[in-house]
Amino acid sequence: MSEIKKTEDIFLKLISSSKNLEDLESIRIRALGKKGEVSNLMKSIGLMEEKERKIKAPLLNALKDKIIENLEKKKNLINEDILNKRISSEWSDISRPVRPTHKGKIHPISQVTDEIVEIFSDLGFSIAEGPQIESDWYNFDALNIPPEHPARQEFDTFYVKQNNKNGEEPNVLRTHTSPVQIRHMEKTDGVPCRIIVPGKVFRSDYDQTHTPMFNQLEGLAIDKDINMSHLKWTLEEFCRTFFDIEDIVLRFRSSHFPFTEPSAEVDIRCSWEDGLLKLGQGDSWLEILGSGMVHPNVLRSCKVDPKIYQGFAFGMGIDRLAMLKYGIPDLRSFFDSDIRWLDHYGFDPLNKPSIHNGL
Ligand code: PHE
Numbered sequence: 001m002s003e004i005k006k007t008e009d010i011f012l013k014l015i016s017s018s019k020n021l022e023d024l025e026s027i028r029i030r031a032l033g034k035k036g037e038v039s040n041l042m043k044s045i046g047l048m049e050e051k052e053r054k055i056k057a058p059l060l061n062a063l064k065d066k067i068i069e070n071l072e073k074k075k076n077l078i079n080e081d082i083l084n085k086r087i088s089s090e091w092s093d094i095s096r097p098v099r100p101t102h103k104g105k106i107h108p109i110s111q112v113t114d115e116i117v118e119i120f121s122d123l124g125f126s127i128a129e130g131p132q133i134e135s136d137w138y139n140f141d142a143l144n145i146p147p148e149h150p151a152r153q154e155f156d157t158f159y160v161k162q163n164n165k166n167g168e169e170p171n172v173l174r175t176h177t178s179p180v181q182i183r184h185m186e187k188t189d190g191v192p193c194r195i196i197v198p199g200k201v202f203r204s205d206y207d208q209t210h211t212p213m214f215n216q217l218e219g220l221a222i223d224k225d226i227n228m229s230h231l232k233w234t235l236e237e238f239c240r241t242f243f244d245i246e247d248i249v250l251r252f253r254s255s256h257f258p259f260t261e262p263s264a265e266v267d268i269r270c271s272w273e274d275g276l277l278k279l280g281q282g283d284s285w286l287e288i289l290g291s292g293m294v295h296p297n298v299l300r301s302c303k304v305d306p307k308i309y310q311g312f313a314f315g316m317g318i319d320r321l322a323m324l325k326y327g328i329p330d331l332r333s334f335f336d337s338d339i340r341w342l343d344h345y346g347f348d349p350l351n352k353p354s355i356h357n358g359l
Contacts, residue, residue, distance in 0.1 A: 119242060128195040
């Protein structure tokens with residue numbers, strides 16, 4: 001057997017039995033390194049007679065190429081093997097539940113406000129807002145509550161600034177969201193309108209169902225042909241969707257507000273069985289809001305002609321509605337900032353209320 005053939009056999013065997021990249025590298029050096037066996041054979045070409053060179057040079061070149069080719073193939077096999085071992089040992093189970101992380105919760109008041117806004121938006125109402133520090137005029141006078149009116153006492157108002165020397169009006173923390181009715185209607189394009197006004201209001205009162213700050217939602221619809229039946233339908237439609245009870249029953253109880261005439265307080269039919277409140281059935285009634293047809297004097301305060309325009313207004317306690325819907329017994333807990341309470345009663349931030357997924 002020729003020397004070339006022998007060298008080839010030796011190296012091909014070595015290559016095929018090598019186990020790792022280090023072995024392979026030492027085989028490469030042994031064959032093709034500066035002083036490698038194949039390199040030495042190649043160097044000998046220069047010393048050959050022309051005749052011999054013509055025969056051996058191509059054979060030696062072929063030997064070199066074959067060894068390079070085999071080294072390369074083996075290297076790929078070993079690398080593939082390494083990768084396969086890694087794939088089978090380094091894997092993660094992506095079906096395992098994620099580690100618990102503390103997620104913030106949406107406060108029930110925010111959630112319920114979003115729910116209410118969602119329902120009224122669907123009925124064509126848009127949102128209006130106003131300042132929490134109001135003048136006497138917006139909070140009382142413009143709403144047909146003159147200074148000597150007894151209703152001013154009923155409101156337990158917080159006064160934040162007394163009438164000063166310059167004759168400026170005293171400011172109050174608004175006792176209800178009704179002043180936004182005025183602020184909206186006095187705008188040049190204020191009427192006709194359908195608006196709701198969610199917001200904070202303030203009264204000096206504190207017990208299980210009263211806090212000095214609470215949340216109201218005002219509703220106002222003004223147009224040329226609005227009557228009490230529109231008010232009734234709107235509120236029934238709202239309650240049916242909000243409480244998700246098909247046969248909801250509302251009672252419109254005659255009442256008095258200076259800014260509406262006629263006025264009605266609205267109660268919802270309910271029962272208390274074993275201390276558990278059920279809505280839509282039973283012989284108890286629970287008051288949920290005040291409402292009525294906007295008083296002509298209120299329209300006049302906004303320079304709106306009551307002979308052309310009329311409409312309805314209502315005001316509901318957002319916190320009350322949240323207590324009813326989610327069974328929260330004490331109003332004060334809403335404002336305690338107790339993180340354990342929020343963890344229990346709060347809502348998932350990704351669970352956005354929408355009419356289409358049942359709020
Ligand atoms: N503003 C009234 C209150 O706070 C509620 C109300 C609003 C009543 C609109 C009638 C019409 O008690």
